[in-house]
Amino acid sequence: MENPFEIINERLKRIEALLDNIYRASNINETGIATTPIMNxxxxxxxxxxxxxxLYKMTSTKEIPHAKRxxxxxxxxxxxxxxxxENKVNTTSDIERMATEYILKNPVKFP
Structure with missing residues (x-):
């Protein structure tokens, strides 16, 4: 006689595989967010x-990029x-790196 826990485990694996197929086919991940390039x-x-x-307010004031059909x-x-x-705040290490790059590209010339 087969172990009932093994039967349950096999059925759960099949259910998970079916759910994965459904998510892939619908282009929606587990959190309900679309994985396609165009979203509603x-x-x-x-x-x-x-x-x-x-979002409706942001589209009416043209704050967020969108298309209307x-x-x-x-x-x-x-x-x-x-x-x-677009309004990303640079970290301190980013600013230091950019400053170093600027100094190397634009050396200060003393008279």
């Missing part, structure tokens, strides 16, 4: 952790990623 407003809301109404809004994931990082 609900997907962007989940991705950025912002409310849908806040009829009444629907679409967002390019690359554009959203770039928009999020």
């Amino acid at each position: 407003i609900k997907q962007v809301s989940a991705y950025l952790d912002l409310s849908v109404s806040a 009829g009444k629907r809004l679409y967002f390019d994931k690359k554009d959203i990623d770039a928009w999020v990082l």
Whole structure:
């Protein structure tokens, strides 16, 4: 007689494999965020952790990059990623590295 725990374990493995196939086919990961390059407003809301109404306000004031087709809004994931990082704050080590590069490229000449 087979061990019932082994049977349960095998069935769980099959269920996990089926769920993985479903996630891959739907282009949505486990957190519900789209993995496709084009997202709708609900997907962007989940991705950025912002409310849908806040996103509507940002699109009406043209604060966030988007495209409009009829009444629907679409967002390019690359554009959203770039928009999020456009006001990136450099770390101290980044600033020191940039300063060193600048000094090496532009040596000070004394008379």
